Amino acid sequence: MRSGLEVLGVSRRAVPEGFEEFYDQAYGRLVGLARVLTGDHQVAEDLVQDVCAAALGRWDSIDQSRGVDPCCGHQPLGFDVATPVLRAASVQALAASTPRSYLLPEPTEEFWAEVRALPRRQAQVLVLHYLEDLSTHQIASILECAESTVRVHLTRGRRALAGRRELTHD
């Protein structure tokens, strides 16, 4: 008996080599990234599925154009994939009405909420720095800005975040 997807004409042959491995490995991390930026798990999953669908459509160019090894454990994210997640997430952050507590404990939820309250660029830089453990050079590549700009955002973001936490927790 054919599955529902097979009935719709979807076959596994349509999935290019290497994508599925990347997808399995990167999905959770991308959802986590989008989740802390949007504050909403379901929005995050939807964003990541959109991005992965787009990545699937041009998988060959992603794999070759920038030399990103999508399955490499040392490569935090495929840059071509991370960028649209970040861009879409910053837009969706405005649309996400009520942040949901999904999986994360309250202190962690509060921490990311404080990060999201920072100016958009600072929040993105902090999330990439802490959550993805990226260098300023890597962040600059993703956000398509100068490394010095990333350092400024990082410093200001840290300072603002520390200041807020002193006010609210001390």
Added chain:
Amino acid sequence: MTDTSNLESRARHHAQLTRSRYAAVVPPPVEQLVRRPARSRRRGTGLVAAAAAVCMVGVWSLLGQPHVPGDVAGSSTQTEPEQTESQHPTGADSIQLPGRPHTPPQLQDGWGLVGEYQVSTTDEAHVGAEDDNIILIVTGGTYRLSSDGTMARVADAPTRFPSACCMSLQVLGTEQGVVAVGGHRS
């Protein structure tokens, strides 16, 4: 002077916790992505986007009907789809369209549909947005579609479309107690 040293350890701790939690998130089958059109413009709300993700397979299943008994496009009469065992709209397996060709029907611009539609007894409604198209899957109860872009479940609070500027709606088909409605945003 603000001390950021304490922040560093806390940030690393929360990041590590987040990473470990989200490493366990299971992706949907990759085949699902194949059927998921890329979005060049995202205008729906987060809720709509989430709903679209949930019901996309079911939507495309229904859109694949070249001709569906009970199609009331162009009229304002009622439809009464057959009651079947499988009525959940969110999974391809529950829709079951064996052997049907996948030929999405053409939506008509500027074409409105106002009417009342009675569907099966479950109580679910899903709304999705894909680029400029609005897709609904509804099950359960009786629904009234209005030309101002609202869908009201009779004797219940109205459910608004994701965009108030929706101008045209069309019932695309019914299958196993599920009604799919599509339209264009103006």
